[in-house]
Amino acid sequence: MPLQTVEPRRLYRKIADQISVLISAGEYAPGARLPPERDLAKQLGVSRPSVREALIALEVEGLLDVRVGSGIYVTDPAKRRQRNALQGDAGPFEVISARALIEGECAALAAKAASPAQLDAIREAHDRVVRESRHDHNPLVADRLFHLRIAEASCNSALVLAMQTLWDQRMGPLYRSLERKLEHPKMAAETVREHEAIVSAIMRRDPRAARGAMRRHMTQTHNRYIKEWTAGK
Amino acid sequence: MPLQTVEPRRLYRKIADQISVLISAGEYAPGARLPPERDLAKQLGVSRPSVREALIALEVEGLLDVRVGSGIYVTDPAKRRQRNALQGDAGPFEVISARALIEGECAALAAKAASPAQLDAIREAHDRVVRESRHDHNPLVADRLFHLRIAEASCNSALVLAMQTLWDQRMGPLYRSLERKLEHPKMAAETVREHEAIVSAIMRRDPRAARGAMRRHMTQTHNRYIKEWTAGK
DNA sequence: ATTGGTCAAGTGGTCCGACCAATTGTGCGA
DNA sequence: TCGCACAATTGGTCGGACCACTTGACCAAT
Numbered sequence: 001m002p003l004q005t006v007e008p009r010r011l012y013r014k015i016a017d018q019i020s021v022l023i024s025a026g027e028y029a030p031g032a033r034l035p036p037e038r039d040l041a042k043q044l045g046v047s048r049p050s051v052r053e054a055l056i057a058l059e060v061e062g063l064l065d066v067r068v069g070s071g072i073y074v075t076d077p078a079k080r081r082q083r084n085a086l087q088g089d090a091g092p093f094e095v096i097s098a099r100a101l102i103e104g105e106c107a108a109l110a111a112k113a114a115s116p117a118q119l120d121a122i123r124e125a126h127d128r129v130v131r132e133s134r135h136d137h138n139p140l141v142a143d144r145l146f147h148l149r150i151a152e153a154s155c156n157s158a159l160v161l162a163m164q165t166l167w168d169q170r171m172g173p174l175y176r177s178l179e180r181k182l183e184h185p186k187m188a189a190e191t192v193r194e195h196e197a198i199v200s201a202i203m204r205r206d207p208r209a210a211r212g213a214m215r216r217h218m219t220q221t222h223n224r225y226i227k228e229w230t231a232g233k
Numbered sequence: 234m235p236l237q238t239v240e241p242r243r244l245y246r247k248i249a250d251q252i253s254v255l256i257s258a259g260e261y262a263p264g265a266r267l268p269p270e271r272d273l274a275k276q277l278g279v280s281r282p283s284v285r286e287a288l289i290a291l292e293v294e295g296l297l298d299v300r301v302g303s304g305i306y307v308t309d310p311a312k313r314r315q316r317n318a319l320q321g322d323a324g325p326f327e328v329i330s331a332r333a334l335i336e337g338e339c340a341a342l343a344a345k346a347a348s349p350a351q352l353d354a355i356r357e358a359h360d361r362v363v364r365e366s367r368h369d370h371n372p373l374v375a376d377r378l379f380h381l382r383i384a385e386a387s388c389n390s391a392l393v394l395a396m397q398t399l400w401d402q403r404m405g406p407l408y409r410s411l412e413r414k415l416e417h418p419k420m421a422a423e424t425v426r427e428h429e430a431i432v433s434a435i436m437r438r439d440p441r442a443a444r445g446a447m448r449r450h451m452t453q454t455h456n457r458y459i460k461e462w463t464a465g466k
Numbered sequence: 467a468t469t470g471g472t473c474a475a476g477t478g479g480t481c482c483g484a485c486c487a488a489t490t491g492t493g494c495g496a
Numbered sequence: 497t498c499g500c501a502c503a504a505t506t507g508g509t510c511g512g513a514c515c516a517c518t519t520g521a522c523c524a525a526t
Binding site for chain 2: 010012049052053056057060061066068091094095097098099101102105156157158159161162165166169
């Protein structure tokens with residue numbers, strides 16, 4: 001029964017999605033002003049109330065900023081993140097220190113309890129980091145995946161959640177400027193070496209060594225941050 | 234210049250907040266149907282389009298569920314949480330285990346670095362738990378505050394964030410049924426005793442004892458859960 | 467030339483009334 | 497008793513109207 005008619009989503013949702021696509025496609029840059037409601041209605045072939053409903057939905061979602069008498073503007077992504085969920089004021093060094101604790105334990109638990117499939121997933125994620133760092137590719141996504149796989153292998157989804165929460169803090173103010181600097185090939189090579197120590201310890205089922213390797217990795221990351229931090233000042 | 238006129242919020246926002254209050258006040262229980270849009274408009278003295286805008290805002294926020302031709306229903310809190318951000322499937326026992334790790338470290342750091350003001354805050358939060366558990370008052374809020382104050386005293390806002398994230402998991406499916414049972418006076422007395430051990434260790438600046446006391450508290454909580462879990466089955 | 471105020475165009479805010487479409491309950495008929 | 501059709505209810509969409517606020521241009525006084 002693949003013929004099921006498309007669920008008739010409500011009009012305001014379709015319009016909202018359409019506008020949302022235009023924004024993410026770069027048609028309207030952050031801070032830019034959208035056409036007036038009346039023009040949008042005409043362009044999209046719908047009534048103004050429907051456009052208004054869509055705009056309100058996007059406003060609630062934090063994508064748009066409506067200013068009376070002036071116009072409708074695309075919310076700056078930086079501002080948007082502040083609205084979205086828990087954004088503690090945790091600085092990079094606090095996050096690193098907390099990650100050392102949590103991810104260290106994740107690594108130890110992974111060494112103790114990871115299933116063969118999870119070990120494969122860790123190995124695969126590690127390989128991807130190696131591959132991408134060789135090609136000068138931004139390894140941030142792969143790096144996150146590597147740490148996530150280890151957390152998952154701990155078999156405690158609460159730890160996974162905590163780790164993800166901390167990782168998302170990277171979007172904070174100071175963080176981004178630091179991250180940019182750490183894409184140098186030399187830094188990447190160090191990271192890979194430390195990752196290998198972690199993988200090795202987990203593979204040979206040595207919880208203490210895994211915890212130690214992860215904590216060492218965090219300490220070294222901390223040092224790299226310090227280095228860039230002082231250099232940047 | 235305290236004369237700044239109140240920023241005139243838009244009508245749909247006011248209406249949405251008003252409806253939101255009615256819901257959280259229990260006027261409309263989860264799953265209940267709201268009055269028709271037309272009636273709401275008349276009751277609130279506004280037009281139907283404005284009511285619709287408010288309803289769409291609340292729908293986007295996940296508070297309402299609109300069914301064409303049928304009516305507007307209050308979203309079940311269980312469903313709502315699924316939509317809202319990170320809601321891992323972390324069960325109570327996983328959360329407890331993760332909290333033992335994180336809050337244990339928080340307690341140790343608090344013993345090491347808490348300021349006098351923070352120590353006072355911990356003491357005060359503890360007193361409140363004692364007071365409310367004596368009066369058969371639901372001590373959940375006070376209990377959270379107690380643990381939060383200790384986390385704050387760790388001087389690491391990343392740990393505070395992680396702890397809050399885990400604590401919010403309590404709203405999960407299994408959790409609630411367990412929580413209800415644990416309000417018995419006897420349970421409360423045990424909790425207070427364990428809390429006192431934690432406070433005592435932090436006050437005498439003994440990190441190892443503080444970590445141990447916190448972990449023991451978590452272990453005991455774990456045992457209480459187990460007891461209710463097996464009894465309930 | 468600069469400053470200040472006025473005013474008009476543009477834009478979102480709100481409202482009304484109407485009609486359409488989906489749902490749901492009811493009552494009639496087989 | 498069962499099943500179907502009808503009608504009331506309810507949300508969905510529309511067009512138009514008027515109001516309030518913002519903005520920028522224009523003009524007058526300095």
